[in-house]
Amino acid sequence: MYHISMIKVLFLCHGNICRSVGAQNIFLNMIKKAGLEDRFEVDSAALTREEIGNPIYPPMARELHKRGIPIVNHHARLVTKSDIDHFDIIFYMDDDNEYDLRGYGYYCDKTIPIYKYGNGFVEIEDPWYSGRFDLVVDQITICLKNYLASLDM
Numbered sequence: 001m002y003h004i005s006m007i008k009v010l011f012l013c014h015g016n017i018c019r020s021v022g023a024q025n026i027f028l029n030m031i032k033k034a035g036l037e038d039r040f041e042v043d044s045a046a047l048t049r050e051e052i053g054n055p056i057y058p059p060m061a062r063e064l065h066k067r068g069i070p071i072v073n074h075h076a077r078l079v080t081k082s083d084i085d086h087f088d089i090i091f092y093m094d095d096d097n098e099y100d101l102r103g104y105g106y107y108c109d110k111t112i113p114i115y116k117y118g119n120g121f122v123e124i125e126d127p128w129y130s131g132r133f134d135l136v137v138d139q140i141t142i143c144l145k146n147y148l149a150s151l152d153m
Contacts, residue, residue, distance in 0.1 A: 007151070008041040010087040011114070012097055016046030016076035017057040018128050019093045022064060023114065023140045025056075029069045030144055036153055043087075045079035047100035052076050063133040084108065094123035115139070117146040 009027065013020035024044040031037050046052065054076045055061075064071055084090065084106045091114040092098060101107040115121040119142055127136045 006039060006041055007089070008087045009043075010079075010083055010090045011042075011044040012047055012079055012090060012092045012101070012111075013044075013094075013124075014046065014048055014096065014100075014126060015051035015054075015128070016044055016078075017051045017054050018060045018126065018133075019124055019136060019140065020044035020046070021056050021074050021076070022060050022137060023091065023093075023144065024074075025064055025069050025071050026137065026140055027144050028072065030141075030148060034148070034153070036148075039153065041087075043083075044074075045083060046076050047079060047092075047097055047104075049078055052078055057128060059131070059133050060127065060137075063137050067137065079104075079106065081106065084110070094126070114143045114147075117143040117150065119146075 011020040011023040021044045024042055028042055031040050056071060056074050061071055088110065090111045092101060092111060093114060098107065101111050115123055118139060121139055124136055124139050127133045
């Protein structure tokens with residue numbers, strides 16, 4: 001029998017209070033239901049300092065609760081260089097996130113737009129501005145289902 005290494009996944013967005021922490025909770029719920037939680041390390045972080053220390057944004061929390069998705073204890077934190085080094089795959093949500101990653105010098109082959117696994121999405125909009133938390137959760141869920149399926153676990 002061979003040892004299967006753990007896949008370390010990090011989700012990034014602007015403030016780490018809506019999309020990235022939403023994705024973290026959606027993915028944790030997904031892998032738990034699939035019996036794969038021991039195969040992944042999952043976290044999320046921000047690309048800006050604006051929301052550091054803040055919990056998940058209440059409308060995002062309500063949308064996740066409405067769908068029966070448990071929420072981990074969370075306080076927004078800023079991504080670090082050690083995160084970039086540590087995680088195997090780093091998902092970001094939109095072009096502004098890519099711009100920030102490049103500005104920090106963190107953009108690399110491990111930083112991937114989550115919508116690469118979508119069904120033609122151009123990006124995952126920021127629901128803090130749009131208010132469309134239901135759409136964002138739907139899109140993130142589709143992306144993560146497709147990502148998980150691509151791993152053939």
